[in-house]
Amino acid sequence: MSQLYRSFNNYLKEIFGTRVYRVPLDAGFTCPNRDGVRAFGGCTFCDDRGSGAPTIKTDLAMKEQLLSGIERIRRRYKAQKFLAYFQAFSNTYAPEAVLQNLYENSLDHPDVVGLMIGTRPDCVADNVLDMIAEFSKRTTVWLELGLQSANNKTLENINRGHSAEEFFDAVKRAKARGLNVATHLIFGLPGDDEEEMMSTVKQVAVCGVDAIKIHQLVVYKGTPMEADLKAGRLPLLDEDVYARLVADSLEILPPEMIVMRLVAEGSQDEVLAPAWSFNKHQTMEKIEAILTERGTRQGSNFARSCRGACAGSSAPEASEYKRSRVSDEAAWQSHAPVS
Numbered sequence: 001m002s003q004l005y006r007s008f009n010n011y012l013k014e015i016f017g018t019r020v021y022r023v024p025l026d027a028g029f030t031c032p033n034r035d036g037v038r039a040f041g042g043c044t045f046c047d048d049r050g051s052g053a054p055t056i057k058t059d060l061a062m063k064e065q066l067l068s069g070i071e072r073i074r075r076r077y078k079a080q081k082f083l084a085y086f087q088a089f090s091n092t093y094a095p096e097a098v099l100q101n102l103y104e105n106s107l108d109h110p111d112v113v114g115l116m117i118g119t120r121p122d123c124v125a126d127n128v129l130d131m132i133a134e135f136s137k138r139t140t141v142w143l144e145l146g147l148q149s150a151n152n153k154t155l156e157n158i159n160r161g162h163s164a165e166e167f168f169d170a171v172k173r174a175k176a177r178g179l180n181v182a183t184h185l186i187f188g189l190p191g192d193d194e195e196e197m198m199s200t201v202k203q204v205a206v207c208g209v210d211a212i213k214i215h216q217l218v219v220y221k222g223t224p225m226e227a228d229l230k231a232g233r234l235p236l237l238d239e240d241v242y243a244r245l246v247a248d249s250l251e252i253l254p255p256e257m258i259v260m261r262l263v264a265e266g267s268q269d270e271v272l273a274p275a276w277s278f279n280k281h282q283t284m285e286k287i288e289a290i291l292t293e294r295g296t297r298q299g300s301n302f303a304r305s306c307r308g309a310c311a312g313s314s315a316p317e318a319s320e321y322k323r324s325r326v327s328d329e330a331a332w333q334s335h336a337p338v339s
């Protein structure tokens, strides 16, 4: 499957010569979409872990989380190199000095080779981006900005608390500082039909982000969406439809964009629906089968589909600013698209 798209694992292997593992962390932040600065209650799909991984030991201090995460992953995969992944809640939601200290401390381990910082587009002030850009001069840094949908009506439906315009502005400011930027999209959000999902992908394809995560809408226990699901007000995507949408998306993404995730997976302890979320491998096989049958891969339809995608949207064209070094990696040249 990985030869059908540019996977993050392969990208990291090209850079570091070995597989690099993310260590998910919960540094104790909250989120402006939960504490009332933007909204109360959070995004309707977000659970009480703030979208952090279930493996995070939240009872431990940050340093201990990092060390125990490294040892767990090292034991399981014989891993040698790691990224400190600030995943749960909004990881730029603190004064600059606090953030700087936090990121600095996470790098104080010989096998940690970089940072991943997950946050919201309304939570990256210029001074914070400047500070993160300083880190990027001496280590690998990824800034993850959630979007979920570029349809503002859908963002309202899920109580997202920011607009698509704020996302594209944040991308522009991060890219102006040379940062590697990744984004998240969710397919199947209430209010988004297939046309709107593809419109989001097209806008993201040309807005200058370097990497993308896509996953299906998953309803977790204890989230605001649980009530909608139980009341029959939340239609969810069928697995085959989702696989086709992801295949369509890969075809229209730029060939150099890094793909960090294509399917979400959860356990029966935490996930209510859809049931096919319990078997990520099966969904990945369906995506692969569609691309193989079509004879396409990531980027096959990029030029045709995405030219002019920004017309009428707030997404900047990538050519407005210099793309980061990620897009310029010579290593990727040997993986040029087949069509």
Ligand code: SF4
Pocket: 031, 032, 033, 034, 041, 042, 043, 046, 047, 050, 051, 088, 089, 090, 120, 146
């Ligand atoms: S922005 Fe992130 S942490 Fe905040 S409510 Fe939404 S998903 Fe949860």
